[in-house]
Amino acid sequence: MTRLGQNIGGYHGETIDIQRVLPQIEHAAADKNWVRDAEFPAYCRANATARANLYISTGMHGDEPAGPLAALRLLQEDAWAADAAIWLCPCLNPTGFPLNRRENAAGIDLNRDYRNPQSSEVRAHIAWLQRQPRFDVTLCLHEDWESNGFYLYELNPDNRPSLAEKIREAAAKVCPVDTSPVIEDWPAQNGIIRPEINPEDRPQWPEAMYLITHKTRQSYTLEAPSDFPLCARVDALTAAVRAVLSVV
Numbered sequence: 001m002t003r004l005g006q007n008i009g010g011y012h013g014e015t016i017d018i019q020r021v022l023p024q025i026e027h028a029a030a031d032k033n034w035v036r037d038a039e040f041p042a043y044c045r046a047n048a049t050a051r052a053n054l055y056i057s058t059g060m061h062g063d064e065p066a067g068p069l070a071a072l073r074l075l076q077e078d079a080w081a082a083d084a085a086i087w088l089c090p091c092l093n094p095t096g097f098p099l100n101r102r103e104n105a106a107g108i109d110l111n112r113d114y115r116n117p118q119s120s121e122v123r124a125h126i127a128w129l130q131r132q133p134r135f136d137v138t139l140c141l142h143e144d145w146e147s148n149g150f151y152l153y154e155l156n157p158d159n160r161p162s163l164a165e166k167i168r169e170a171a172a173k174v175c176p177v178d179t180s181p182v183i184e185d186w187p188a189q190n191g192i193i194r195p196e197i198n199p200e201d202r203p204q205w206p207e208a209m210y211l212i213t214h215k216t217r218q219s220y221t222l223e224a225p226s227d228f229p230l231c232a233r234v235d236a237l238t239a240a241v242r243a244v245l246s247v248v
Contacts, residue, residue: 062096170243
């Protein structure tokens with residue numbers, strides 16, 4: 001599998017009609033007895049005897065279509081860990097998708113807005129997160145239009161048993177992995193980035209930084225390579241999520 005060579009200066013690949021995908025997600029969730037939050041577009045698969053709480057989000061950037069499609073596929077497959085409670089946010093930036101751009105309709109990059117939120121989307125998301133329990137693991141599904149392959153960020157300040165290698169190996173079965181020694185200005189090892197940063201030193205927080213500070217102690221940001229076919233990116237993200245479900 002080789003790069004398509006379409007992304008020159010930005011994302012120029014396949015797009016999705018988010019207003020068609022979101023009703024499909026809602027239908028699939030309702031069909032499998034997920035509970036939709038009354039105040040925020042999120043779903044919960046509750047389990048009174050859950051051994052682990054897992055959080056999944058996607059649709060943060062409107063030029064990253066694989067995430068919502070991966071959420072839809074996972075809901076349709078309904079192959080979740082039997083003893084896990086799961087919270088799912090399938091599209092955090094619905095106004096960005098019709099524009100096929102990273103930011104929302106107001107021009108705000110939501111994934112830099114979680115420390116001092118200015119956008120209504122992030123304020124609503126944080127309010128929803130504050131009503132939820134703590135999560136054992138969080139997964140943020142993304143894409144990178146510049147990447148040579150799949151890669152991921154791991155935030156694991158307490159050095160819990162890492163899931164990074166399992167995630168990478170699962171994705172590698174369906175999509176190339178970016179083996180560059182430096183990715184996005186971070187040192188990387190075979191597609192895994194483990195940033196050493198104090199959240200207080202970062203003026204703008206992505207979602208994962210908020211999560212690791214307030215809701216979890218183990219977070220993974222998954223980056224599918226946007227210059228590859230959309231089906232491969234969806235395959236990579238769903239495989240990565242399944243790898244986590246198999247061990248949480």
